[in-house]
Amino acid sequence: MVDVLVIGSGGAGLVAAIAAKESGASVTLVGKSFPTRSQTSMAQGGINAAMGNVEEDSVEAHISDTLKSSQGLSSEASVRTMCEEASAAILWLDSIGVPFSRTQAGKISQRRLGGASGIRACYAQDYTGLKILHTLYDQSLKMGIETLNEHFLLNYIIEGEKDARYSCGATFLNIRTGEVVEIRAKSVIVATGGYGSLFHGFTTNSTASTGDGAAAALRAGAKLSDMEFVQFHPTALKSSALLISESARGAGGYLLNAQKERFTDELSSRDIVARAIADEIEKSGEVYLDIRHLGETFIDHELPQERKLAIAYEGLDPVIDLIPIKPVAHYTMGGVDVDETSMSCIAGLFAAGEAANQKVHGANRLGGNSLLELLVFGRQAGKNAALYAKTAPVFTAQSEQIIKDREYIQTLREAAVTMDFYEKRASLGKNFYGSAGIKRNEKRLEELLKSVQQLQEELPLMGAQDKSLVYNTNLVEFLEFTNMIELSQCLLLGAISRKESRGAHYREDAPARNDEAYGGHTLCWKEGGELHVELGEKTNEKGKG
Amino acid sequence: MxxxxxxxxxxxxxxxxxxxxxxxxxxxxxxxxxxxxxxxxxxxxxxxxxxxxxxxxxxxxxxxxxxxxxxxxxxxxxxxxxxxxxxxxxxxxxxDTQKMLKFNALARAWSSSNSENQLLLPEQVESNELQSDCILCGACYSACPVYAVNEEFLGPFALTRVWRYVSDGREQDVREKIEAVQSQGIWDCTLCNLCVPVCPQGIAPKQDISMLRGKSGVMGFMDPNFAAGMSFSFGGGPDFGSPSGLKSPGTS
CATH class of the missing domain: 3.10.20.30 (Beta-grasp domain)
Incomplete structure (x- = not known):
């Protein structure tokens, strides 16, 4: 039995696995794809740390900016931990070989991102996530961390009774063989990323961001929180929804309307800029990003990926053309509710990265804080899981979970399929973007909830048409779809309950923030097959869930 | 269509x-x-x-x-x-992606020992910026003709990755990295250039392999084929400083 099972092999999972191994634990890292194919590869802009390498900055200013952007929905203690640890985290990345861009004086270079009072984001051109991810992967190889690729998470193995429940491993579908297998462990870290793929076709995210770990946590009886908070990135390419980094605006890029006039402060936080763009698209029909004045040399040097993407996917060159953009879903602030040790309400079940709600982003995440979160709290989760594993109760009896999951997969293999889930997935994405997107109101949210509940009932008619065992991506995509259906209801119930506007959650029918009634976190859990949603008390301390 | x-x-x-x-x-x-x-x-x-x-x-x-x-x-x-x-x-x-990715570990493609908090000038970072743009898509591996005759060749992307770390101004243990690519590595490449045009990131593994060969030469390593020829023709003549600690990746 392994000490620490890390599920999800992107940035957060790799950091957690490295930290757990360094703490002396035996570690198995499992992912549905390969480490370097994860969502982390798509992070472009940078990673925040008040190093003051370019101009004076302070940890206090970083804390204050983060709290302000979170709109009262973060834990000050968590934010403080993250910001205080930031410089050490950057130096650690430097020590393992991340090729950060440099200042003329040879220090790690920094640049400005939205909502930041200082020049704070360390970066590696606009490939920051890619280069951090690959360097972490190389370190995991150096440390000999056992990695199991192409295994899709089905469920956690939970033992014990109601108030003393323990996470003891997980079951997986081996994508290569079609077998259902279990991995027993003393502790489990969920690092499976966010659920942005719900907005299928209207998200910057990889198609793999389907919230598998959070959905499994919901099924296991853990609590999710703040699921209605979805960040929309202001500048995605209009036709392909691919991300153009905030650093383009940080460097002085303009947003222009159809009349080619500026209409908003380009460097406000993302929620504000995204709404301003949505309004302007409604009014004038088009919004462009203009970075022509930054010049070819600067663009090729600092934003090479942006130029490449715009040319390849829009047929436009940012050096000479205006780039049509639209805001699309980018980051999910909600996730598995965790305490100050990164543990959920199930003993031994930890979460890190976008899969977790560590309450540092609150109602709106600042650019440059997500890579930082996965480093600081991925490390914390790894250390704490290793520590927990030392005294964890050990369950050796055969678990029922694998029997149930084998039966479920077998049922899917035998079931006749009369309804096409791909069609449903496409319309779900479109409807979420329209009704649960940048602007929401109760009526449309309720209608959407009804249609999702209908989809839930129709799931047995869907399933995988492909009945093969080997590399059945049709089956995997169906399993991902069922996870999205589960999480979409949490999102909608939260968004309906929260009759106010705060950060990324904007209600046209309740445009003001209401701290009195909605100052707390939204908790969501499953009991007796029913979904429950509760708005917690207003607190600036971490809710234990 | x-x-x-x-x-x-x-x-x-x-x-x-x-x-x-x-x-x-x-x-x-x-x-x-x-x-x-x-x-x-x-x-x-x-x-x-x-x-x-x-x-x-x-x-x-x-x-x-x-x-x-x-x-x-x-x-x-x-x-x-x-x-x-x-x-x-x-x-x-x-x-089977797993099969090609194993070469990263065999080539020891990682930072072995970095000096702490070292200043690096922008031009130092830019000189090997491209090598860390690699996305491990396998295009170069697929195009490499060496695999037809040698399945254990460390291959283009793994060697580019090694050059990335070897050429990093912070790396303190260059010798360890160079040693790891002597066997089944840089000398087994035919420098045919087929890996270069297929890279979606514009990386040229062939050039990186040439750079590793140059660095190896400076550090006293040499092409084993050439070395074998030398010892044959010179009949084991003067020792030009044969590399110490030359090991295959599996034994180091």
């Missing part, structure tokens, strides 16, 4: 066969076409993809014999799509 995809399934189609698909779409990427086929025509078509934007490295295939990222390739009528070469096909366009 009509395209062909080479399909294989150990369960259903034991020998690979080309399947033809007619699409009513124009000016689309190959990935968009694959998605359209899977979601509207045949859900059993297997391929891998992720970011849609050329950074996750999941969707490399061969189009008319040349390696391409499906998400970045604009489709033409009559294109033939096949899985990457030099790797066992698991199903349709999905190959």
């Amino acid at each position: 009509k395209i062909s995809i080479k399909r294989y399934s150990s369960e259903n189609e034991p020998s690979a066969q080309s399947a033809e698909y007619r699409l009513e779409l124009e000016n689309i990427t190959l990935l968009e076409a694959l998605n359209a086929i899977k979601t509207k025509i045949d859900p059993s078509l297997s391929f891998t993809a992720g970011c849609r934007s050329g950074v996750c490295g999941s969707c490399a295939v061969r189009v008319n014999g040349t390696e391409e990222l499906a998400c970045g390739y604009k489709l033409s009528d009559g294109d033939l799509i096949e899985p990457l070469g030099n790797l066992p096909v698991l199903r349709d366009l999905v190959v």
